[in-house]
Amino acid sequence: MLDLQFVRANLELVEAKLRARGADPATLLGDFRALDLQRRQAITQAEQSKARRNELSQQIGALKKAGPDGAEAAAALMEETRVLKEQLDNLDRAAAALDEELRQSLARIPNLTRDEVPVGASEADNLTVKTWGEKRTFDFTPKSHWDLGESLGILDLERAAKLSGARFAVYFGAGARLERALISFMLDTHARQHGYTEVLPPFMVNSKSLYGTGNLPKFAEDLFRCSDADADAAGRGEYKDSDHWLIPTAEVPVTNLYRDEILDEARLPISFTAYTPCFRAEAGAAGKDTRGIIRQHQFQKVELVKFTRPEDSEPQHERLTRDAEEILEALNLPYRRVLLCTGDTGFSSAKTYDLEVWLPGQNLYREISSCSNFDAFQARRANIRYRPAPRAKPEFVHTLNGSGLAVGRTWLAIVENYQQADGAILIPEVLRPYMGGINTIQRES
């Protein structure tokens, strides 16, 4: 969420930033100025009536204490207050309605992208800022991970469909172990070498948490909700703390750890790494990436989350992105870093780097991590603050997160990049200790 005072004072800038995203300022902002003015007038009116009521009530109290003479005078005042109260209820209702309208329109405005983000309409306008690693040359035609996985007996999509439907996977044997090895390797690397604290959060969250990270109210259709979760209520701006949704990413529970808290400045930056499964309805992705395990309803991910002082978020964003890149480098997987353009940057993000891994089986680069700086956008929604100095006013922190990495996509990147002519998969050096010392995955007899 943007700051109301900021939007009020910088309406032209906000409009320009919305246009850069390809959004229509008129739709998102509506008659912002008029609504803002109406709201403030309504609040002033209602508060003046309240002030009068409070004043009368105090007089009544004083008079009643004074004795029987006072009590008579008090009765007259009580009558005046009773009349005042009816007007007040109406004024209060009007003010609350306008306030809610403004709040909701504010909550639907995406974050402002940073100035260095290239202006563009779609992923075609993203900017590749670096490319790492040598693409391996094969003396045979590299296969896709779904062919390799099936023939090795480590991946079973048909049985997964029987169990759960399309877009689910079952892993067997070394395939299951590879997934687990990747999780451990990533967590260990981030915790021991990159200074993150490991955290294991709940895999279900309430709607308030989803509001905090910006997933609600706009993106309810992307989420799996449990039967006690109410998407209609969320659409009306009612965020409950007694309902449950499956998390689409660990970003949601981990960022919300400090919702409604004031953090000690000395603790910043705070860095967490978390492994969780992620659940996505993939609404609107029908027909996209239907083969293999690129796009699943459930996938595993190791996430990186940081809380920083505003002035530190830019360098911390670079570090976090490097932390994710180092996993790819340790696994010797070729990748490139892409700075997303304004039109491709997510709703809550001010600046996003995507890391794209090379997939020889499909002859293309594919997103494997997305590292974003949210500035104060999420912190404002989730009310996460810190105190810059001992007696100073609390300020909103900046939040950041990135995949470090998407485990399922790392799994398939290894399978495709490390495939051998006979269909076996070589295990990257760093993973061997996590794989019980085996060097290759071969067809089990």
Next chain:
RNA sequence: GGAGAGAUGGCCGAGCGGUUGAAGGCGCACGCUUGGAAAGCGUGUAUAGGGGAAACUCUAUCCAGGGUUCGAAUCCCUGUCUCUCCGCCA
């Protein structure tokens, strides 16, 4: 699932219809004291919104949402969460 107790500021903790935005303590800041520190003493220490150039002022907030009342942290209802005991369970 059953029974009971509770939820107050950065933290602990009083208050249980009317100068209570909230005693007291801790923490923190500033000052005094000191060779320097500690201790001690003094002063100050919530958030959001409205009005105002500012000084300042008003409104709301004692888990959340309703209600009673001229007036609610205080009384009533509903919900959520926490703790204790019992049951069940990985």
